Amino acid sequence: xxxxxxxxxxxxxxxxxxxxxxxxxxxxxxxxxxxxxxxxxxxxxxxxxxxxxxxxxxxxxxxxxxxxxxxxxxxxxxxxxxxxxxxxxxxxxxxxxxxxxxxxxxxxxxxxxxxxxxxxxxxxxxxxxxxxxxxxxxxxxxxxxxxxxxxxxxxxxxxxxxxxxxxxxxxxxxxxxxxxxxxxxxxxxxxxxxxxxxxxxxxxxxxxxxxxxxxxxxxxxxxxxxxxxxxxxxxxxxxxxxxxxxxxxxxxxxxxxxxxxxxxxxxxxxxxxxx
Amino acid sequence: xxxxxxxxxxxxxxxxxxxxxxxxxxxxxxxxxxxxxxxxxxxxxxxxxxxxxxxxxxxxxxxxxxxxxxxxxxxxxxxxxxxxxxxxxxxxxxxxxxxxxxxxxxxxxxxxxxxxxxxxxxx
Numbered sequence: 001x002x003x004x005x006x007x008x009x010x011x012x013x014x015x016x017x018x019x020x021x022x023x024x025x026x027x028x029x030x031x032x033x034x035x036x037x038x039x040x041x042x043x044x045x046x047x048x049x050x051x052x053x054x055x056x057x058x059x060x061x062x063x064x065x066x067x068x069x070x071x072x073x074x075x076x077x078x079x080x081x082x083x084x085x086x087x088x089x090x091x092x093x094x095x096x097x098x099x100x101x102x103x104x105x106x107x108x109x110x111x112x113x114x115x116x117x118x119x120x121x122x123x124x125x126x127x128x129x130x131x132x133x134x135x136x137x138x139x140x141x142x143x144x145x146x147x148x149x150x151x152x153x154x155x156x157x158x159x160x161x162x163x164x165x166x167x168x169x170x171x172x173x174x175x176x177x178x179x180x181x182x183x184x185x186x187x188x189x190x191x192x193x194x195x196x197x198x199x200x201x202x203x204x205x206x207x208x209x210x211x212x213x214x215x216x217x218x219x220x221x222x223x224x225x226x227x228x229x230x231x232x233x234x235x236x237x238x239x240x241x242x243x244x245x246x247x248x249x250x251x252x253x254x255x256x257x258x259x260x261x262x263x264x265x266x267x268x269x270x271x272x273x274x275x
Numbered sequence: 276x277x278x279x280x281x282x283x284x285x286x287x288x289x290x291x292x293x294x295x296x297x298x299x300x301x302x303x304x305x306x307x308x309x310x311x312x313x314x315x316x317x318x319x320x321x322x323x324x325x326x327x328x329x330x331x332x333x334x335x336x337x338x339x340x341x342x343x344x345x346x347x348x349x350x351x352x353x354x355x356x357x358x359x360x361x362x363x364x365x366x367x368x369x370x371x372x373x374x375x376x377x378x379x380x381x382x383x384x385x386x387x388x389x390x391x392x393x394x395x396x397x398x
Contacts (some may be wrong), residue, residue: 185381212369221355
Protein backbone atom coordinates (compact mmCIF):
# COMPACT_ATOMS: atom_id res chain seq x y z
CA UNK A 1 0.00 0.00 0.00
CA UNK A 2 1.44 3.32 -1.06
CA UNK A 3 1.93 5.88 1.67
CA UNK A 4 0.89 9.46 1.03
CA UNK A 5 3.92 11.56 0.27
CA UNK A 6 4.74 14.13 2.92
CA UNK A 7 3.71 17.55 1.70
CA UNK A 8 5.08 21.01 2.30
CA UNK A 9 4.29 22.83 5.53
CA UNK A 10 2.43 25.48 3.53
CA UNK A 11 0.09 22.93 2.03
CA UNK A 12 -0.48 21.18 5.34
CA UNK A 13 -1.49 24.43 7.07
CA UNK A 14 -3.90 25.14 4.23
CA UNK A 15 -5.52 21.70 4.54
CA UNK A 16 -5.80 22.17 8.27
CA UNK A 17 -7.53 25.51 7.73
CA UNK A 18 -9.92 23.86 5.24
CA UNK A 19 -10.73 21.21 7.82
CA UNK A 20 -11.45 23.83 10.47
CA UNK A 21 -13.58 25.92 8.09
CA UNK A 22 -15.59 23.03 6.70
CA UNK A 23 -16.48 21.28 9.93
CA UNK A 24 -20.19 21.74 10.09
CA UNK A 25 -20.95 21.02 13.74
CA UNK A 26 -17.81 22.31 15.41
CA UNK A 27 -16.59 25.90 15.65
CA UNK A 28 -12.83 25.75 16.26
CA UNK A 29 -11.06 28.95 17.19
CA UNK A 30 -7.88 30.01 18.98
CA UNK A 31 -7.36 32.36 21.88
CA UNK A 32 -4.20 34.05 23.13
CA UNK A 33 -3.15 33.42 26.77
CA UNK A 34 -5.35 36.36 27.89
CA UNK A 35 -8.44 34.96 26.19
CA UNK A 36 -8.54 37.22 23.14
CA UNK A 37 -9.53 35.68 19.81
CA UNK A 38 -6.51 35.21 17.51
CA UNK A 39 -7.93 32.88 14.91
CA UNK A 40 -11.45 32.57 13.55
CA UNK A 41 -13.03 30.12 11.13
CA UNK A 42 -15.90 29.99 8.67
CA UNK A 43 -17.62 27.41 10.90
CA UNK A 44 -17.34 29.78 13.87
CA UNK A 45 -18.82 32.56 11.76
CA UNK A 46 -21.76 30.34 10.79
CA UNK A 47 -22.43 29.37 14.39
CA UNK A 48 -21.86 32.66 16.16
CA UNK A 49 -22.45 35.32 13.51
CA UNK A 50 -19.28 37.40 13.78
CA UNK A 51 -16.92 37.88 10.83
CA UNK A 52 -13.21 37.39 11.47
CA UNK A 53 -12.42 41.11 11.26
CA UNK A 54 -15.16 41.90 13.80
CA UNK A 55 -14.04 39.48 16.47
CA UNK A 56 -10.29 38.98 16.20
CA UNK A 57 -8.58 40.77 19.06
CA UNK A 58 -11.74 40.77 21.17
CA UNK A 59 -12.12 38.83 24.42
CA UNK A 60 -13.89 35.46 24.22
CA UNK A 61 -16.22 36.72 26.96
CA UNK A 62 -18.27 38.16 24.07
CA UNK A 63 -19.62 34.61 23.58
CA UNK A 64 -20.96 34.33 27.13
CA UNK A 65 -24.21 35.69 28.56
CA UNK A 66 -23.58 38.89 30.58
CA UNK A 67 -24.59 37.21 33.86
CA UNK A 68 -21.92 34.53 33.37
CA UNK A 69 -19.26 37.16 32.62
CA UNK A 70 -20.32 39.15 35.69
CA UNK A 71 -20.03 35.99 37.80
CA UNK A 72 -16.42 35.58 36.65
CA UNK A 73 -17.10 32.42 34.66
CA UNK A 74 -14.86 33.29 31.71
CA UNK A 75 -11.82 34.10 33.87
CA UNK A 76 -12.40 30.94 35.83
CA UNK A 77 -12.61 28.78 32.70
CA UNK A 78 -9.26 30.11 31.41
CA UNK A 79 -7.67 29.61 34.82
CA UNK A 80 -8.85 26.01 35.01
CA UNK A 81 -7.81 25.28 31.41
CA UNK A 82 -4.35 26.79 32.07
CA UNK A 83 -3.90 24.69 35.17
CA UNK A 84 -5.53 21.40 34.19
CA UNK A 85 -4.78 21.52 30.47
CA UNK A 86 -8.43 21.14 29.47
CA UNK A 87 -11.87 22.36 30.44
CA UNK A 88 -15.23 21.13 29.27
CA UNK A 89 -18.49 22.93 29.89
CA UNK A 90 -22.08 22.87 28.74
CA UNK A 91 -24.19 25.99 28.89
CA UNK A 92 -25.77 28.97 27.16
CA UNK A 93 -23.66 30.98 24.74
CA UNK A 94 -24.43 34.17 22.83
CA UNK A 95 -24.49 34.87 19.11
CA UNK A 96 -23.63 38.24 17.61
CA UNK A 97 -27.35 39.11 17.33
CA UNK A 98 -27.83 38.48 21.06
CA UNK A 99 -29.68 35.15 20.62
CA UNK A 100 -28.59 32.22 22.78
CA UNK A 101 -27.73 28.63 21.97
CA UNK A 102 -26.96 25.64 24.16
CA UNK A 103 -23.33 24.68 23.64
CA UNK A 104 -20.76 22.12 24.57
CA UNK A 105 -17.40 23.87 24.88
CA UNK A 106 -13.93 22.38 25.22
CA UNK A 107 -11.02 24.71 25.95
CA UNK A 108 -7.59 23.15 25.51
CA UNK A 109 -4.32 24.65 26.70
CA UNK A 110 -1.70 25.02 23.92
CA UNK A 111 1.87 24.71 25.23
CA UNK A 112 5.06 24.96 23.19
CA UNK A 113 8.10 22.72 23.55
CA UNK A 114 9.50 24.71 26.46
CA UNK A 115 6.24 24.60 28.42
CA UNK A 116 5.05 28.17 27.84
CA UNK A 117 1.34 28.66 27.32
CA UNK A 118 0.94 30.04 23.80
CA UNK A 119 -2.82 30.24 23.97
CA UNK A 120 -5.95 28.10 23.99
CA UNK A 121 -7.90 26.11 21.44
CA UNK A 122 -11.64 26.42 21.81
CA UNK A 123 -14.09 23.96 20.26
CA UNK A 124 -17.78 24.84 20.46
CA UNK A 125 -20.64 22.55 19.48
CA UNK A 126 -24.21 23.71 19.11
CA UNK A 127 -26.40 21.34 21.14
CA UNK A 128 -29.61 23.37 21.02
CA UNK A 129 -31.52 20.72 19.05
CA UNK A 130 -30.27 17.87 21.17
CA UNK A 131 -31.21 19.75 24.31
CA UNK A 132 -34.70 20.47 22.98
CA UNK A 133 -35.16 16.79 22.11
CA UNK A 134 -33.96 15.73 25.56
CA UNK A 135 -36.26 18.24 27.17
CA UNK A 136 -39.22 16.85 25.22
CA UNK A 137 -38.44 13.27 26.22
CA UNK A 138 -38.06 14.28 29.84
CA UNK A 139 -41.40 16.08 29.79
CA UNK A 140 -43.19 13.15 28.16
CA UNK A 141 -41.69 10.69 30.64
CA UNK A 142 -42.78 12.90 33.49
CA UNK A 143 -46.31 13.09 32.10
CA UNK A 144 -46.54 9.32 31.69
CA UNK A 145 -45.27 8.80 35.23
CA UNK A 146 -47.77 11.27 36.60
CA UNK A 147 -50.63 9.66 34.74
CA UNK A 148 -49.61 6.21 35.89
CA UNK A 149 -49.08 7.38 39.44
CA UNK A 150 -52.57 8.75 39.91
CA UNK A 151 -55.17 7.53 37.42
CA UNK A 152 -58.62 8.99 37.92
CA UNK A 153 -61.41 7.08 36.16
CA UNK A 154 -65.02 7.99 35.79
CA UNK A 155 -66.87 4.74 36.56
CA UNK A 156 -70.41 6.09 36.46
CA UNK A 157 -72.15 9.33 35.81
CA UNK A 158 -71.34 11.28 38.93
CA UNK A 159 -68.74 8.85 40.33
CA UNK A 160 -64.98 8.99 39.84
CA UNK A 161 -62.66 6.23 41.01
CA UNK A 162 -59.05 6.74 42.09
CA UNK A 163 -57.26 3.39 42.51
CA UNK A 164 -54.14 4.13 44.57
CA UNK A 165 -51.23 1.75 44.18
CA UNK A 166 -47.92 1.88 46.05
CA UNK A 167 -46.66 4.12 48.76
CA UNK A 168 -48.13 7.59 49.01
CA UNK A 169 -45.43 10.19 49.53
CA UNK A 170 -45.99 13.93 49.80
CA UNK A 171 -45.27 14.63 46.13
CA UNK A 172 -47.68 11.96 44.92
CA UNK A 173 -50.34 13.11 47.32
CA UNK A 174 -50.06 16.62 45.94
CA UNK A 175 -50.62 15.26 42.40
CA UNK A 176 -53.40 13.06 43.73
CA UNK A 177 -55.18 16.02 45.26
CA UNK A 178 -54.85 18.14 42.14
CA UNK A 179 -56.00 15.41 39.78
CA UNK A 180 -58.92 14.26 41.91
CA UNK A 181 -60.16 17.81 42.43
CA UNK A 182 -59.81 18.72 38.77
CA UNK A 183 -61.60 15.56 37.63
CA UNK A 184 -64.40 16.05 40.14
CA UNK A 185 -64.93 19.55 38.78
CA UNK A 186 -64.58 18.57 35.10
CA UNK A 187 -66.94 15.62 35.31
CA UNK A 188 -69.24 17.33 37.79
CA UNK A 189 -69.13 14.22 39.98
CA UNK A 190 -70.53 14.44 43.51
CA UNK A 191 -68.75 11.26 44.65
CA UNK A 192 -65.07 10.27 44.51
CA UNK A 193 -64.05 6.72 45.45
CA UNK A 194 -60.51 6.57 46.82
CA UNK A 195 -59.45 2.93 46.76
CA UNK A 196 -56.40 2.06 48.86
CA UNK A 197 -56.38 -1.72 48.25
CA UNK A 198 -53.00 -1.31 46.55
CA UNK A 199 -51.40 0.78 49.27
CA UNK A 200 -49.06 -1.55 51.20
CA UNK A 201 -48.96 0.35 54.46
CA UNK A 202 -50.25 3.54 55.94
CA UNK A 203 -48.61 5.90 58.41
CA UNK A 204 -49.74 9.03 60.20
CA UNK A 205 -48.55 11.26 57.37
CA UNK A 206 -50.28 9.26 54.64
CA UNK A 207 -53.50 9.25 56.66
CA UNK A 208 -53.15 13.01 57.10
CA UNK A 209 -52.83 13.41 53.31
CA UNK A 210 -55.98 11.34 52.77
CA UNK A 211 -57.87 13.42 55.32
CA UNK A 212 -56.68 16.62 53.62
CA UNK A 213 -57.77 15.36 50.20
CA UNK A 214 -61.18 14.51 51.60
CA UNK A 215 -61.53 17.98 53.11
CA UNK A 216 -60.55 19.65 49.83
CA UNK A 217 -62.99 17.50 47.83
CA UNK A 218 -65.71 18.47 50.28
CA UNK A 219 -65.04 22.16 49.69
CA UNK A 220 -65.85 21.58 46.03
CA UNK A 221 -69.20 20.14 46.99
CA UNK A 222 -68.40 16.45 46.54
CA UNK A 223 -67.86 13.53 48.92
CA UNK A 224 -65.03 11.04 49.26
CA UNK A 225 -65.57 7.37 50.05
CA UNK A 226 -62.41 5.62 51.18
CA UNK A 227 -62.49 1.98 50.11
CA UNK A 228 -60.26 -1.08 50.14
CA UNK A 229 -59.43 -0.90 53.84
CA UNK A 230 -57.79 -4.23 54.61
CA UNK A 231 -57.69 -5.62 58.17
CA UNK A 232 -54.02 -4.74 58.58
CA UNK A 233 -54.70 -1.14 57.53
CA UNK A 234 -57.68 -0.89 59.88
CA UNK A 235 -55.49 -2.15 62.73
CA UNK A 236 -52.74 0.34 61.97
CA UNK A 237 -55.20 3.23 61.76
CA UNK A 238 -56.67 2.46 65.16
CA UNK A 239 -53.29 1.83 66.79
CA UNK A 240 -51.96 5.12 65.46
CA UNK A 241 -55.01 6.86 66.86
CA UNK A 242 -56.01 8.27 63.48
CA UNK A 243 -59.58 9.47 63.50
CA UNK A 244 -61.33 8.75 60.22
CA UNK A 245 -64.83 9.05 61.66
CA UNK A 246 -65.51 12.08 59.46
CA UNK A 247 -64.79 10.09 56.31
CA UNK A 248 -67.10 7.49 54.83
CA UNK A 249 -65.09 4.26 54.67
CA UNK A 250 -65.83 0.81 53.28
CA UNK A 251 -63.87 -2.43 53.32
CA UNK A 252 -64.25 -3.21 49.63
CA UNK A 253 -64.54 -1.21 46.45
CA UNK A 254 -67.85 -2.94 45.75
CA UNK A 255 -69.32 -1.78 49.03
CA UNK A 256 -68.03 1.71 48.35
CA UNK A 257 -69.63 1.75 44.92
CA UNK A 258 -72.94 0.62 46.43
CA UNK A 259 -72.72 3.49 48.95
CA UNK A 260 -71.90 5.94 46.15
CA UNK A 261 -74.97 4.84 44.15
CA UNK A 262 -77.08 5.25 47.28
CA UNK A 263 -75.79 8.78 47.72
CA UNK A 264 -76.79 9.55 44.14
CA UNK A 265 -80.18 7.95 44.81
CA UNK A 266 -79.53 5.26 42.21
CA UNK A 267 -80.42 1.61 42.53
CA UNK A 268 -79.04 -1.46 40.87
CA UNK A 269 -81.69 -4.17 40.52
CA UNK A 270 -81.64 -7.57 38.82
CA UNK A 271 -82.93 -7.38 35.26
CA UNK A 272 -85.79 -9.76 36.06
CA UNK A 273 -87.07 -7.44 38.78
CA UNK A 274 -87.73 -4.80 36.16
CA UNK A 275 -90.27 -6.96 34.34
CA UNK B 276 -69.98 43.46 36.83
CA UNK B 277 -66.51 44.74 37.56
CA UNK B 278 -63.76 42.54 38.97
CA UNK B 279 -64.35 43.60 42.56
CA UNK B 280 -68.09 43.92 42.97
CA UNK B 281 -70.55 41.58 44.54
CA UNK B 282 -73.94 40.64 43.17
CA UNK B 283 -76.99 39.36 45.04
CA UNK B 284 -79.82 37.97 42.94
CA UNK B 285 -83.06 36.68 44.40
CA UNK B 286 -84.75 33.76 42.63
CA UNK B 287 -87.96 32.61 44.28
CA UNK B 288 -86.95 32.19 47.94
CA UNK B 289 -83.28 31.81 47.35
CA UNK B 290 -80.52 34.37 47.21
CA UNK B 291 -77.72 33.74 44.76
CA UNK B 292 -74.62 35.64 45.79
CA UNK B 293 -71.81 35.83 43.22
CA UNK B 294 -68.37 36.84 44.37
CA UNK B 295 -65.84 38.58 42.12
CA UNK B 296 -62.54 36.96 41.11
CA UNK B 297 -60.37 39.01 43.40
CA UNK B 298 -62.45 40.50 46.19
CA UNK B 299 -60.68 43.09 48.36
CA UNK B 300 -61.28 43.42 52.10
CA UNK B 301 -64.02 46.00 51.74
CA UNK B 302 -65.96 43.76 49.31
CA UNK B 303 -65.61 40.87 51.75
CA UNK B 304 -66.77 43.06 54.60
CA UNK B 305 -69.75 44.23 52.52
CA UNK B 306 -70.68 40.60 51.79
CA UNK B 307 -71.97 39.94 55.30
CA UNK B 308 -73.94 43.18 55.50
CA UNK B 309 -75.49 42.87 52.07
CA UNK B 310 -76.43 39.19 52.38
CA UNK B 311 -77.99 39.52 55.84
CA UNK B 312 -80.00 42.59 54.77
CA UNK B 313 -81.30 40.74 51.72
CA UNK B 314 -82.16 37.75 53.92
CA UNK B 315 -84.33 39.98 56.04
CA UNK B 316 -85.91 41.89 53.18
CA UNK B 317 -86.79 38.88 51.03
CA UNK B 318 -87.50 36.35 53.76
CA UNK B 319 -85.16 34.01 51.92
CA UNK B 320 -84.90 30.35 52.83
CA UNK B 321 -81.46 29.78 51.54
CA UNK B 322 -78.31 31.47 50.28
CA UNK B 323 -76.17 30.06 47.48
CA UNK B 324 -72.65 31.52 47.64
CA UNK B 325 -71.11 31.18 44.19
CA UNK B 326 -67.31 31.18 44.49
CA UNK B 327 -66.61 29.90 40.97
CA UNK B 328 -64.88 33.12 39.93
CA UNK B 329 -62.80 33.44 43.08
CA UNK B 330 -59.09 32.84 42.52
CA UNK B 331 -57.72 33.55 45.98
CA UNK B 332 -59.17 33.01 49.39
CA UNK B 333 -57.45 34.48 52.46
CA UNK B 334 -58.15 33.93 56.15
CA UNK B 335 -60.32 37.03 56.45
CA UNK B 336 -62.44 35.92 53.50
CA UNK B 337 -62.74 32.36 54.85
CA UNK B 338 -63.72 33.56 58.30
CA UNK B 339 -66.30 35.96 56.88
CA UNK B 340 -67.88 33.19 54.81
CA UNK B 341 -68.01 30.82 57.81
CA UNK B 342 -69.44 33.52 60.10
CA UNK B 343 -71.99 34.70 57.56
CA UNK B 344 -73.19 31.12 57.09
CA UNK B 345 -73.62 30.83 60.84
CA UNK B 346 -75.58 34.10 60.98
CA UNK B 347 -77.81 33.02 58.09
CA UNK B 348 -78.41 29.81 60.06
CA UNK B 349 -79.53 31.77 63.10
CA UNK B 350 -81.91 33.72 60.88
CA UNK B 351 -83.41 30.43 59.77
CA UNK B 352 -81.71 30.11 56.39
CA UNK B 353 -79.39 27.60 54.85
CA UNK B 354 -76.08 28.40 53.14
CA UNK B 355 -74.48 26.39 50.37
CA UNK B 356 -71.06 27.30 49.00
CA UNK B 357 -70.81 26.48 45.32
CA UNK B 358 -68.20 26.11 42.62
CA UNK B 359 -64.99 26.45 44.58
CA UNK B 360 -62.02 26.00 42.24
CA UNK B 361 -59.70 23.02 42.83
CA UNK B 362 -56.66 25.26 43.37
CA UNK B 363 -58.54 27.34 45.92
CA UNK B 364 -59.77 24.21 47.72
CA UNK B 365 -56.21 22.84 47.91
CA UNK B 366 -54.78 26.04 49.38
CA UNK B 367 -57.67 26.37 51.78
CA UNK B 368 -57.12 22.87 53.17
CA UNK B 369 -53.36 23.02 53.19
CA UNK B 370 -53.05 26.28 55.07
CA UNK B 371 -55.88 25.13 57.31
CA UNK B 372 -58.38 27.92 56.72
CA UNK B 373 -61.45 27.21 58.78
CA UNK B 374 -64.63 27.18 56.76
CA UNK B 375 -66.31 25.27 59.55
CA UNK B 376 -68.67 22.53 58.55
CA UNK B 377 -70.08 24.59 55.74
CA UNK B 378 -72.35 22.90 53.20
CA UNK B 379 -71.01 22.73 49.66
CA UNK B 380 -72.24 21.80 46.20
CA UNK B 381 -70.54 21.35 42.84
CA UNK B 382 -72.81 23.66 40.87
CA UNK B 383 -75.53 26.25 41.42
CA UNK B 384 -78.04 23.79 39.87
CA UNK B 385 -77.26 21.09 42.41
CA UNK B 386 -77.44 23.59 45.26
CA UNK B 387 -80.84 24.82 44.07
CA UNK B 388 -82.11 21.22 43.80
CA UNK B 389 -81.14 20.63 47.38
CA UNK B 390 -82.58 23.84 48.84
CA UNK B 391 -85.86 23.47 46.92
CA UNK B 392 -86.30 19.88 48.06
CA UNK B 393 -85.96 21.08 51.61
CA UNK B 394 -88.36 23.96 51.24
CA UNK B 395 -90.97 21.81 49.56
CA UNK B 396 -92.65 22.23 46.18
CA UNK B 397 -93.10 25.75 44.94
CA UNK B 398 -96.59 27.07 44.38
